[in-house]
Amino acid sequence: MDVMDGLKHNRTAAVVFGSETGNALDYAEEAGRLLERLHIQTVVTSLDALEPLSLARFDFVIAIISTTGQGDLPANARAFWRKLLRKKLPSDYLKDINITSFGLGDSSYPKFNWAARKFHKRLVQLGATEFLPRGEGDEQHEEGLDASWLPWSAELRQQVLSKYPLDVGQHPIPEHVLLQPKCLLSLASSDTPRGTELVCNGNDAFPLVNGIPLPLDAVAVEPALPRVTVGTSERKAQHLLVKVKQNRRLTPQNHWQDVRHLELSYPASIKYNPGDVLTIYPQNSEQDVDQIIQLMEWGQYADQPIQFQSTNKMEEADFYPVPPAPSNKLHSEPLTLRGVLVHYLDMRAIPRRSFFSMIAHFTNNDMHKERLLEFTDPQYIDELYDYTTRPRRSILEVLQEFDSVKIPWQWAANALPKLRGRQFSIASGGSCKCIAEGQTNFELLAAIVKYKTVLKRLREGVCTRYITGLQPGNILNVTLQEGGLGVHINEATRPVVMVGPGTGVAPMRSLIWERFHWQQDMLAKRQSTTDVPSNGSNGIGETVLFFGGRNQEADFFYRREWDYLQHQMPFKVFTAFSRDQQAKVYVQNILKQQAELVYELLHSKNGIVYVCGSSGKMPRAVRAALVEIFANCGQMADSVAEDYLQAMEKEGRYKQETW
Numbered sequence: 001m002d003v004m005d006g007l008k009h010n011r012t013a014a015v016v017f018g019s020e021t022g023n024a025l026d027y028a029e030e031a032g033r034l035l036e037r038l039h040i041q042t043v044v045t046s047l048d049a050l051e052p053l054s055l056a057r058f059d060f061v062i063a064i065i066s067t068t069g070q071g072d073l074p075a076n077a078r079a080f081w082r083k084l085l086r087k088k089l090p091s092d093y094l095k096d097i098n099i100t101s102f103g104l105g106d107s108s109y110p111k112f113n114w115a116a117r118k119f120h121k122r123l124v125q126l127g128a129t130e131f132l133p134r135g136e137g138d139e140q141h142e143e144g145l146d147a148s149w150l151p152w153s154a155e156l157r158q159q160v161l162s163k164y165p166l167d168v169g170q171h172p173i174p175e176h177v178l179l180q181p182k183c184l185l186s187l188a189s190s191d192t193p194r195g196t197e198l199v200c201n202g203n204d205a206f207p208l209v210n211g212i213p214l215p216l217d218a219v220a221v222e223p224a225l226p227r228v229t230v231g232t233s234e235r236k237a238q239h240l241l242v243k244v245k246q247n248r249r250l251t252p253q254n255h256w257q258d259v260r261h262l263e264l265s266y267p268a269s270i271k272y273n274p275g276d277v278l279t280i281y282p283q284n285s286e287q288d289v290d291q292i293i294q295l296m297e298w299g300q301y302a303d304q305p306i307q308f309q310s311t312n313k314m315e316e317a318d319f320y321p322v323p324p325a326p327s328n329k330l331h332s333e334p335l336t337l338r339g340v341l342v343h344y345l346d347m348r349a350i351p352r353r354s355f356f357s358m359i360a361h362f363t364n365n366d367m368h369k370e371r372l373l374e375f376t377d378p379q380y381i382d383e384l385y386d387y388t389t390r391p392r393r394s395i396l397e398v399l400q401e402f403d404s405v406k407i408p409w410q411w412a413a414n415a416l417p418k419l420r421g422r423q424f425s426i427a428s429g430g431s432c433k434c435i436a437e438g439q440t441n442f443e444l445l446a447a448i449v450k451y452k453t454v455l456k457r458l459r460e461g462v463c464t465r466y467i468t469g470l471q472p473g474n475i476l477n478v479t480l481q482e483g484g485l486g487v488h489i490n491e492a493t494r495p496v497v498m499v500g501p502g503t504g505v506a507p508m509r510s511l512i513w514e515r516f517h518w519q520q521d522m523l524a525k526r527q528s529t530t531d532v533p534s535n536g537s538n539g540i541g542e543t544v545l546f547f548g549g550r551n552q553e554a555d556f557f558y559r560r561e562w563d564y565l566q567h568q569m570p571f572k573v574f575t576a577f578s579r580d581q582q583a584k585v586y587v588q589n590i591l592k593q594q595a596e597l598v599y600e601l602l603h604s605k606n607g608i609v610y611v612c613g614s615s616g617k618m619p620r621a622v623r624a625a626l627v628e629i630f631a632n633c634g635q636m637a638d639s640v641a642e643d644y645l646q647a648m649e650k651e652g653r654y655k656q657e658t659w
Helices: 023-036 052-057 075-084 114-125 146-163 286-296 315-319 337-343 353-362 366-374 378-387 395-401 409-415 462-468 502-526 559-565 587-593 595-604 617-633 638-650
Strands: 002-004 007-009 012-018 041-046 060-066 098-105 135-138 183-187 197-201 204-209 238-249 259-266 277-280 306-310 422-425 434-436 439-447 450-452 458-460 475-481 496-499 543-549 571-577 608-613 654-658
Touching: 012 023, 012 052, 012 075, 023 041, 023 060, 023 098, 023 146, 023 353, 052 075, 060 114, 060 146, 075 114, 098 114, 098 146, 135 146, 146 378, 183 409, 259 462, 277 462, 286 337, 286 395, 337 409, 353 366, 353 395, 353 409, 422 439, 422 502, 439 462, 439 502, 458 462, 496 502, 496 595, 502 543, 502 559, 502 608, 543 587, 543 595, 559 571, 571 587, 587 595, 587 617, 595 617, 608 617, 617 638, 617 654, 638 654
Parallel strands: 012 041, 012 060, 060 098, 098 135, 496 543, 496 608, 543 571, 608 654
Antiparallel strands: 002 007, 183 306, 197 204, 238 259, 238 475, 259 439, 277 422, 277 475, 434 439, 450 458
């Protein structure tokens, strides 16, 4: 144990995360590796897997939090967050906890990094001690989240070494030493590890256990982590097997983008609301899988039954459970390396710095090793960006270029990131949600990601390429999850203004059909009562959609539906097609053209605005247009108009969901 200020320290840490799409998990794992190199016994886990007081068992806690929805915490952190919000908690509830946090956000959202900010603030309110100021990353930065993460994590390292110094004679594990993974792949028939022998790969020497390379210091026995109380994780996501009913292209064959309308059926009744999300889990193509097997020389083991085997003998093994068979496998055949590559691992992802750090251990080419390690050096962040993010270079392409790298097959699940599902806002609502008695219908609007990079190389998204090949009758593994728009039937009589250019119209379509359904219910109830609604001829609030695309003839999605609904309910559509005239016109321009109407609905009638679609310039431009409308139509100063929009956000009348 270390002794500092008269207190004994086991040098233990918890890295907790709240992650919606996996980014916070990636950074939490990176923080975990940083601490392991400082000989800190580290647990990396989602917030919902712990009870708040369990954090006091660690010397310090690092929270990595993404913001989702309207400034909300991700689903795997909300149960923990609710426990922190209990009114009866004393102000010294977390007095024994040392904390810091890093937020992952997108500055195109009004509530930028809101979840991390309020989480950190609440911990301090309950008595936690901040040992390092909170950090914030912005996805809109030209260098991405790393622009803030790298300097913050460097400061974290310095603070940890200062507050929890190493034993005399102990040194940080250098970057050229490979860290012990928490689990590895092994043949299903393998026995327990036999004797340890050394093997050299490049300039690194490390033991070989059952043919699995491990770092030299992996055999050292470390002190066990403190036991913690595991909380109940409230998994809101429902895992479903759905059948493809329709996969129809909406845009013309000669249009620059392929946009699909998908219809999926589930043989039971399930409730969902506008704004809810369906996640599709893709598969890698056979061609890509064959390429990486051949490139890495894994052919001998590709089709043999394998298993995930824990390498950790300590108590923290509970926090690094052996990964289950891929959740998106639809069959029960034995798990193989090929199956893991098809269903579980992503070889088309853009590699992170940690990937280059790991594969540098698996080459005996000094020039390749030197170049790979350069990409891990923070001073070369611009070069890493130019090599990976700018040309969208994939892991598979990196391995093809650095062909001396031969990752041991046992390390495949550690070297390659997990193949993540792709989230789609559901486009169906109202009567469109049900196809027959007891059956549920899901409709999606999916833009196929296919383009040429600055290097003139063709790029395709793994999930959208998978979607392109789907045929009626195919079975998909999906999850249904609550979205962030918070739509409720209590809003039925209030007017709404929707801004949904491109595929951002998907959740808007869901809400429009839902409001039409609410209107039908109101009409039915009127037949049995003398009450007369005071808002609108049928009681439903006015609904206005601002839609944008490039060409009216190519990507005016659901045009016929809008024509029909405008005659069935108080509904108007205003469009902006940027390429149909010489001067480009966008949704924010049309908003300002309809300023009087927008002001009346949002200010005079206390309406709600929804903004959905691509993140970046569009949400900012829409927000600026609304402030201008309030200022001009309401004869307000710009600062007063901005305050009014912020008040709408606090009241839940300004809702944004962009991606």
